[in-house]
Amino acid sequence: MDFGRGTRADAAGADDGLLHDEGLIRRAKALACTAPLHDLDANKGLVEWADARVYQMAEIGLHTIDQVAIAMDFDTGASRRHVLSRVQRFVARQAPERSDEEHARVARWVLDSLINLGDVERAFRRPYGAVDATGVYRVLVFPFKLIVERRDSAGVLYLHASHEALNVLVGALDTDVESAQEAAEVKLANLIRRGRLTDAKQVAEQARVRTIQYGELIHAQLEATRRNIQAVDWREKFPELLSEALAHVQERVRAERAIARNMAEARDEAVNPVRKRQAAELVDIVEDCIRRHIRLQQRLLEARGVFRAEQDRQQFSVQPHRSTFDLFGQLLRPALDLPVSDAVGAVDCFFSRSAGPAVPDLPYLATLVPALLRPAPEPPRFAGRVEEPEVERLEETTRFTAAQWEIAEQLLHLPGEVRSLSSLLEEAALIDADLPALVALLGLHAYCPDAGAAQRRGQDQVRVAVRADSALDSVGFAGDDLWLTTARVQQPLPDVSDRAGQAQDTEAGT
Incomplete structure (x- = not known):
């Protein structure tokens, strides 16, 4: 029995150690600080303006943090232009065959990613777990920054490496x-x-x-x-x-x-x-x-x-009577996590209190009465001189004449025969210099003919083009050659009921 009680006491002591494992939380936070560097390599395939697979983005990120840390001082930080110039040279070492413009763009992309420009608060957030005093495991969020943009007393913007960034740089975790x-x-x-x-x-x-x-x-x-x-x-x-x-x-x-x-x-x-x-x-x-x-x-x-x-x-400054309100952190972010039915009350209360009462506009009697009693102005008898409009004659913009269309239709009218587009272009070039362009246009239009539309319009023929196995290189046109012919469109037969009705109409007429 004593042995059993000792075992339970040891187990309880072990559980107490797990409840207050601060080292595990520190290591989880330290590991989270390296996640943005790994995300650089994971997201480089999403870059649309360059093939970024040749770049080692995590190394470029570490080099960027290194340059910011070395250049910053106690009261000031690193110049953005100086850091990008140093990082661009490091990027050029990884891909010397690429252009300087791409190297500079990669350096800016890495720096903006470490600043986290996509977030309003410019902070990274990583989840980590912790056991509270009641023994319940909860998932919390650890916000941190790597490179921060600040302004000095003169208003100049500079870069500053955070404490977490320095830990990532030198490996001094905790x-x-x-x-x-x-x-x-x-x-x-x-x-x-x-x-x-x-x-x-x-x-x-x-x-x-x-x-x-x-x-x-x-x-x-x-x-x-x-x-x-x-x-x-x-x-x-x-x-x-x-x-x-x-x-x-x-x-x-x-x-x-x-x-x-x-x-x-x-x-x-x-x-x-x-x-x-x-x-x-x-x-x-x-x-x-x-x-x-x-x-x-x-x-x-x-x-x-x-x-x-x-x-x-x-000590001698006036203390504010009311604390400032963080609209984004205290209202918008919590409201987005709530259902609509729960968030409506808080949002409605905020806007009703912050907007204030609407004051209607009241007219001034001393100016309203003279304005109402003022006689209307007399309209002029004539509207003024009417200017003669300048009319410009529109020029004819049709490229091909009616005669050229007729000749092209005759060349492409091929019932019972098949000809190649290259031979038709050469024949059209002998007739007119502009005619091959029209023949090529009509030939391409016949590549996918709408036989159903021709049937509905009552046409008995349709031009058809199929791909040939030879290449086209004729009269300045290149590509795949086409076989052209004219196919006959068969009209649909009338329905049986329609034929019976037509026969009855014929008998009645007789």
């Missing part, structure tokens, strides 16, 4: 940024000492992106402070984060300067041109990390000043 960067720089120093400069360059590029990601965390907290100072914990959590960030930046700058100095010496002493180029690229990347850390340090030192300024501004 990792601590500071510890990951320290580990990356220790790994970088070890690779440099061992002379593996190619691997060291990859680690240095990842460390640079992690620096950008670390700055994004600070920037997001400062932006939230500017919107609402109560949304950020400035009592304990964020001041500790600022202190840790300042200490981290100072240590990273010292370590990176030592790495850059050693790599500069290795670059100057290298004899192999490949090794010298790799060392020079490494020096540039590490120096860029140093510049970013110095700018980040400046923003960290200014963060407490931002807090004090926003505290004074928001």
Whole structure:
């Protein structure tokens, strides 16, 4: 009995672990961030203006995120023109035989897909599952963005890589940024000492992106402070984060300067041109990390000043008495998910309250009475001078004359014989230079004759054309040759009742 109770307790503990598996939810969200990159390759067959199957769209998407992340700064982002220019060169490497216009269009298509221009909120949405406190499994929606369009203080539009995009770029799914960067720089120093400069360059590029990601965390907290100072914990959590960030930046700058100095010496002493180029690229990347850390340090030192300024501004500003209403997110989207009978009440209530009462127009008595008593104006006796219209004679637009139509009909009247279209064209060319075009037109019209219509009209003959096994190349006409003939149309026999009625009429007449 004790063994059974222990087993049920273990099972209950296991179930509790499943109920609160936050790691599973984080991994599901991290996996969802890669879905737009896979959709690029899945949807490239739908591109109508080019054969996009030769392009690796997911790689182009990663390269686009890379260019945006490298070009953006703490307060500003990447220029759209600069990013498209860099991505276009990468696209041209995949298909050098294609035109530059197609390369530029592919780069724009990938960038617009990562921005998600087709959505009003410019956000991707992926479902994921979670078990709530009652033990019920529910499917939720995870909204995220990869590349965001923003405007700076001067109103200039720029591109910004989101936190999820940086995770997709460096593969740092659910990792601590500071510890990951320290580990990356220790790994970088070890690779440099061992002379593996190619691997060291990859680690240095990842460390640079992690620096950008670390700055994004600070920037997001400062932006939230500017919107609402109560949304950020400035009592304990964020001041500790600022202190840790300042200490981290100072240590990273010292370590990176030592790495850059050693790599500069290795670059100057290298004899192999490949090794010298790799060392020079490494020096540039590490120096860029140093510049970013110095700018980040400046923003960290200014963060407490931002807090004090926003505290004074928001404390003495007039608080709004009513919150703003999101028409799209709070009314339209929920109403579209409801049945019509349930959505009518909410929509009718909104429009009746938002439209307001209609005020009728009231006439002003001081202007209405003179207007009614004013005598009508006297119409003029004559309407004025009537201008003589200019009449232009229409020119005859008929291409073929009646004589040409008659000759063509005679050539194509073939009862009891079959002739090819090529021979008829050659014969028509000897008669008149414009006649072959009319003969060819009538011959094509006879390819699918309407025998039923000819029978109803009472015609006894119809022109018929069938395809020949030879090619047509005569008098400037090319294609498949035709066999032409004139077939006799047999009129339908009268019905038996009709014949009996005709016989009775004949007898009566007799």
